[in-house]
Amino acid sequence: MNSSFPAPHPNLPDSVVVGIEKLARRYANLKYEIEIGRALAPQRLPIILPEPVALPETSSSSDSDSVSDYEDSPEEDISNVLRADGRNFVPS
Numbered sequence: 001m002n003s004s005f006p007a008p009h010p011n012l013p014d015s016v017v018v019g020i021e022k023l024a025r026r027y028a029n030l031k032y033e034i035e036i037g038r039a040l041a042p043q044r045l046p047i048i049l050p051e052p053v054a055l056p057e058t059s060s061s062s063d064s065d066s067v068s069d070y071e072d073s074p075e076e077d078i079s080n081v082l083r084a085d086g087r088n089f090v091p092s
Contacts, residue, residue, distance in 0.1 A: 033039035 030039060034041050
């Protein structure tokens, strides 16, 4: 892209008008020349995807996961967590 600009630091209108239009024109010409057979398409490396991760099977019953798992746990004393004005307090 640096070769598209005549000056080392073009202003914004020059970069939009000159640079991007030149790059777009060059790309469109290449696409047309590939279609009519005057140029070869660039070779690209094949895409290599990572191996999929094996996830453990889970039960699909959403009713048992909601509240019943937490009903058997003992309730903690939250008086030291909540302040008198209602803001949370994190003990150190």
